[in-house]
Amino acid sequence: MSDAFLQLDPLHRLVLAYAKPKDKDRFAVLFAIDSRFADIIRATSEILIGQIKLTWWRDILTMPPEKRPVGEPLVEQINMLQAQGTDLRPLMQLLEGWEMLLEDFPWDDRQFEQYATDRGAGFFGFCGEDAEKLTSAQRELSMSWALWDFARHCSDPEMRGLAFEKSAKHLASGQDWSFDRNGRPYSILCKLVARDVENGELTPDLLTPAVARKIVWHGLTGL
Secondary structure (H helix, E strand, O other), X not given: OOHHHHOOOHHHHHHHOOOOHHHHHHHHHHHHHHHHHHHHHHHOOOHHHHHHHHHHHXXXXXXXXXXXXXXXXXXXXXXXXXXXXXXXXXXXXXXXXXXXXXXXXXXXXXXXHHHHHHXXXXXXXXXXXXXXXXXXXXXXXXXXXXXXXXXXXXXXXXXXXXXXXXXXXXXXXXXXXXXXXXXXXXXXXXXXHHHHHHHOOOOOXXXXXXXXXXXXXXXXXXX
């Protein structure tokens, strides 16, 4: 699979380099579809339009492969994974997390937790153990990552601050954690979250040499 083919951003391409060869296709599809959902939300000015676009993806994920439209590269890659036995249910949960972002701000605690649960478990469940088999620590880390990523891209200062604060709390609850070698891309992302929490602020640019060195070091050593 070509990274450019799925139009992965530079951060995801770097993280993908540390996936095991047998897992690269799944991680590439995961990063690509998560980014596609983000693009839909980012471009949505009318909630109904956003709902229609996300519903299209919901239909894609639930319909039989032979009924899916042709000509969409990401759909073709999803078909390939499903033919190999990949369970798409975590992607449905990931989608439900993104659907939460169509709700009006500000959010209450319940909305933050629901978003973090769905997007985190869907994202972390797709390429490792399924979402129902995440350990309690991994589940906390998945929620921490989801809230951290929310904070990084949120333009509302109050919501951004709340999300980052909640991310730190979930990270603390999941501190006694580890991923096996198969989950190295996930642990890289968690290391980036932990770095920001430790520094007490969000890193504005994740493509600096300092961040790249941290990713490479953890990717190679797991430390």
